Amino acid sequence: MKDVVYVDLKYRIDDINFIINKDVIIKLNEYKQKYYSDPESGGLLLGRTDIHGNTKIIDITVPLEGDIQSRFRFLRKSNKHKDILAEAKKRCLYFKGNWHTHPINIPNPSWVDIMSWRKTLKNCKPGESRYAFFIIIGIAEIRVWSGDINTKEIKEAKLI
Template sequence: MTDWAAHEGRCLIHLLPDVITLFHEYVQRNPSDPESGGILLGTVHGPHNQVVHATPPFPTDRRTRCSFDRGSEGHTEVADQFWRESSGIIRYIGEWHTHPEDYPSPSGIDLREWKISAAKRTDGRPVIGLIVGRKAIYIQSTSATGKALVYQALLGNCPALGH
């Protein structure tokens, strides 16, 4: 598990090993690798989140070198299944995608989409936006008002993605 903190440690995100393994599979190592992405599913513990599953790209997703658009099939069905099987404990908590850069940062499109997704949430919780780069991961939560909280990997917990 890797741990990330924001707001002086008052907000934590835990990524389970299977989630990190999935991210490793989709790192854009080669010039021809398209962006990949999916949704993040997990549990909520007050201001803290534990990411227990990330969906992989599905055939209906549109993927190019520098863009990822989630398609209409696959991701929602997986989220619904986790919700049902966990009696509502495991839920949608955000989005992930890759960038073809070593140390990723969100684009204007990413920031806008995260704010829109947060505004649509019926539970009022922020959306976690996670970007997988070639050497690092970027994590941010965004509220419906657009307020962003950037997370930092806790010392010794950041996974190496460049392999």
């Protein structure tokens, strides 16, 4: 069997790039819901934004004890995500958004996802980044949406 080679994934939103580090891709792929018994998973996106607005995801949080997982639902309930975020800041990594899985090949956001993303945008403070990012991991594809922190508009990012 041939080894899988992972590379950074690069997306375009307006005039900026959004990059998911290859090591993060490897981690995200571990949580794909390939089998009926696999629960939905999720966590935080941790990364950096350069002076041009380009954002790179360097790390993520993963499901932790206290989170709620089922076939079609993930709720981040563990306070440990906040502790990990505080530690990440010491490495100059900051909250950039959320990720979760869906048990289908090509994922689309549900109404619950959109409402959750709007809540995230409402709680984001304008400053370092213009966008918050939302990743859904499907079985065959990873899709990315961006939310403009100022206008609250959400749109899909294009893989480049």
